[in-house]
Amino acid sequence: MFQINRRLLAAICAGIVISGLVACFSVFGGKSDSFSLPHLHPREEGMNEQALENMDAIMEKAIQNGVFPGGVVLVASKRGIVYEKAYGSAYRYKNGNKTPSENPIPVNSGTVYDIASITKLFTATAVMQLAEKKQLSLDDPVARYLPLFGVNGKEKITIRQLLSHTSGLPATLPLDRLPGDREEKLALVFTSKPVVKPGSKMIYSDIGYIVLGELVRKISGISLADYLRTNIFEPLGMNATLYTPPFNLRSSIAATEDQSASRRGMVWGEVHDENAWALGGISGHAGLFSTAEDLAKFGLAFMNRGEWNGKRILKPQSVDEMTRLQTGHIPDAFRGLGWELSQDWYMGPFAANQAFGHTGFTGTSLFIDPKRDVMVILLTNRVHPTRTGPNVSEVRKQIAEAVFSSILDK
Structure with a gap:
């Protein structure tokens, strides 16, 4: 089951649990309904649990090889979460020299990540x-x-x-x-x-x-920030998604890069992207922080053609328009509106042509294969403590391949 990030919940919510719904005051200061996504057994969704567990070795090897200090993997069907697991550390190093922290913070499934260009x-x-x-x-x-x-x-x-x-x-x-x-x-x-x-x-x-x-x-x-909160985050119950997190949430956020050269020091709890930072942390291209489950709520709205949990954020025709090829007249360009289409470098070679997704520079990715009814989210802080580590895209691809290998008769 979903492992609640208690520090984050305490910092952002004051409420009660009723029938699986948490009525709370969100990080934005307004009242909102938060709900946990249903967790389904892989067999219910035509997936092999043992094959999904192959992701453990992929993530653990990546951590050992210094690709990233930690991360969260989430796999979902259009009905809910099929697999979710956290690995490694959210904060491990004091500086870019990889001096270990005396107080490292482990990742849990509610760890908040700077999602970088997924903001788009x-x-x-x-x-x-x-x-x-x-x-x-x-x-x-x-x-x-x-x-x-x-x-x-x-x-x-x-x-x-x-x-x-x-x-x-x-x-x-x-x-x-x-x-x-x-x-x-x-x-x-x-x-x-x-x-x-x-x-x-x-x-x-x-x-x-x-x-x-x-x-x-x-x-x-x-x-x-107010527009996204009112029209996307609140309707979908995304109470851990925000720009410019308050300082008291820092221990629930994955640290990113040591930017001491630009006098920022260890970037932790504020946006990593330099241009978003220059614009005060709020921008259309980067700046959002989120959790795997919150991103899954957004993804599920697209998997269900604009609606999730009784809340519609887009008409089905708009979802179709965003996820169809818009750049057929340009060679080697596979873009929808916002979404990137059919990219095996992080979706793996088995993703259908209809697959759509996006990546983030900090080490994040989300993609959806509607033909096989699967969504894969990988959140990491691969820029902690520097951006010069091994390529995270190979790990993204391996995770995708593990997920597709688990799918039975699809």
Whole structure:
């Protein structure tokens, strides 16, 4: 069964348990309903339990080889969690020299991770919700809503192009090394120049998703953090998902990188991504913290075509649009809207063509194979204490292969 992170629960909730539901005050300060996902026996979902347990050796070997200090693996069908297990340490080292901490903190299944670029999926979902309400059209020019954006050859770039990483915008900008406050840095983002002709190439762009986060803020009239809380996190009971965690949650959060060179020291409990940090921790491209179970709630909404636990966050047509190929006109580009499609480098070679997912630089990943009714989540802090360790993608792939090998008659 789900192992409750008691420090996190004590820090964020004050409530009672009734029929498996926890009524609590969330980290955001508002009242919300939190619920634990059902835990199912693998056999009920056509999976072999012993085959799933092969993931133990994969994770333990990765920890021994220094790929990451710890992590959480979660496997689910569209009805609930089939397998969930925590490994290793959430905090192990005092510095980038790998000096061991006198007080290491073990991972449990409720450990909160900096999910890095998986944040983009929530931004994309927010944009689709606004499209459903006809507050924007995906094929509108971005400049219709953000006039400052419409300069330097970006006048015709559409919202759809930002969502599918085909806007031609640069992959990133060194916002953390540039002067100015948040608004001045955003002005640099808005006035940036495309590096290729819009629509001609897929360039994975954090800059595009920073713009999308500001688009949500402009159209909704509230901050991106408030929008996601109200329209996604609260409906799905994702009470451990947030931007800018308060300091008292630090012991429940996996530490990331020693950035002493930039005077940040050990980054722990604040966003790892430098540009999100430069923007105050809240951005459309990175900055969210979450747990495996909270991400599973989000994933289950997509597995069930926009709805989970009686709460609908998207229409089925929007889910279809987000998870269909949007970049067929561009060679070797496999993007939906927010989601990445059919990538065997982390989904494994047995994932169906319909599979969709996303990764995060900190060592996180989530993918869904709707044909085989399976979701795989891997949360690690592979950048603790530095980003120079072995490649985590091989572990992602091995975990995926172990999951697919467990599936019976699918």
